[in-house]
Amino acid sequence: MMKKVYVLLFTLLPSLALVACNQSTSSKESPTIDDALKSFQKAGLEAENAKKMTKDDYGMAPMKAKEAKRFLIPSLGEDNGGRIFIFDDKKDLEQTKEFYDKLGKESAMLFSWTAATNNILIQVNGDLSEDKFNEYRKVLEDLK
Numbered sequence: 001m002m003k004k005v006y007v008l009l010f011t012l013l014p015s016l017a018l019v020a021c022n023q024s025t026s027s028k029e030s031p032t033i034d035d036a037l038k039s040f041q042k043a044g045l046e047a048e049n050a051k052k053m054t055k056d057d058y059g060m061a062p063m064k065a066k067e068a069k070r071f072l073i074p075s076l077g078e079d080n081g082g083r084i085f086i087f088d089d090k091k092d093l094e095q096t097k098e099f100y101d102k103l104g105k106e107s108a109m110l111f112s113w114t115a116a117t118n119n120i121l122i123q124v125n126g127d128l129s130e131d132k133f134n135e136y137r138k139v140l141e142d143l144k
Contacts, residue, residue, distance in 0.1 A: 024141050031143045033069050036120055043139045046073040061099050073128065083141035093121050115134035117141050
């Protein structure tokens with residue numbers, strides 16, 4: 001009987017250790033905001049002068065992101081671009097996305113594009129063409 005217990009322990013423990021190690025490394029490999037911004041640029045998309053967002057940059061939007069940066073898209077004109085957020089909580093991401101989506105429905109002047117993949121949300125000036133925004137969305141979706 002004891003022999004069976006030892007065999008089980010020596011068989012299961014290494015397997016459990018491998019599973020635990022694999023889980024901890026996968027969370028470290030989650031893409032960062034900087035990974036996304038570099039990927040946009042690598043794809044030939046504008047994402048310039050990224051700066052950490054302040055409370056003033058959030059305006060009326062929920063300030064629930066773990067990290068957020070504002071970036072410029074010079075082809076849209078001076079001081080126009082987008083925001084990129086990373087969240088710990090999916091509900092916070094969904095609430096922030098919903099905030100921007102509702103603004104656009106309430107007023108065409110406030111319309112902006114949004115896309116979310118995993119724990120990253122981008123919000124981009126609505127003056128950007130839908131086709132060009134879809135290029136940003138695709139890069140975000142392909143981010144590993």
